[in-house]
Amino acid sequence: MTRRADTALIALRQILHATGMNARALARRTGLTAAQLLVLQVVAETESTTPKEVARRTGVSQATITSLVDKLEARGYVTRQRGQQDRRLILIVATMAGRALLKTAPDPQRDAFVRRFEAMADWEQSMLIAALERLGGLLDAEDVEALPVPEEGVAGRH
Template sequence: MSEKIVPAEIYAADASPFEMPLFQALRRLQQDGEVHAKRLSRFGGLTPMQLMILQVLAGETRMTASALSGRVSLTAATLSGMLDRLEELGLLQRQRDDQDRRRQWLLLSDAGHALMQQSPTLLPPGFRRRFDALSEWERHALTAALLRAAELCGDAEG
């Protein structure tokens, strides 16, 4: 009977003292995000990602799907399904480029603009209030730390 060799880094005894508090913080953020996502879904039945897509498009005159994909951190395939759904709901339009018929522009429809006028924020209101009360340097530091944490999580194998 051969014994399976398990890499040492998976043993809790070898874990850094930061592992448990970091995991707990990430888990709490995940849970709070899920609760807020459920609240957001009551608003027109849209997911937070769909609202984010609409908010990005609301800030632009028009945008290609590939540019939007980079802005919202979604693969082209995942974004495509969401765009189809938003188009079915009448919240966005696709428009062929006049010079290059292969290029397709995405833009908010009138209904999409109207929805954005009354849409809730992507962040939970309590978080927004407390975050806005921080000093500017704390807001920058917290944002930078979260962006860096997300970057570290991005490469799970490496």
């Protein structure tokens, strides 16, 4: 292996370690995984939404969303309700407990990243995105289901 490849792998491991530590810290503070927090945030952004819409907005399969919603419902953070006009339609609604949890779930790593990334010149941002996409290709990660990061600077603070 070349010295540059070693350097790249070390940097990648540091990034993975830092994001893992952040995910564990969020889980300790909230009792939820980053994926569960993201789904809760997406649900809380509307009065009610469908599993299909949550899957579309997060970019993961509807089966994954069903599993995450099951866990959130078991903890009392969301409920499932039948549609008023179409009783076949299942809607997901964030509970008061779910909304309260989101207000106390900061994500300092994401906040710092966004602040620093947005301070970069446009060309630097484009180069970094291209490099990350290329890295994903090197790792055969193009087809790996991954949750996007929350849109807000805090996991669901509204």
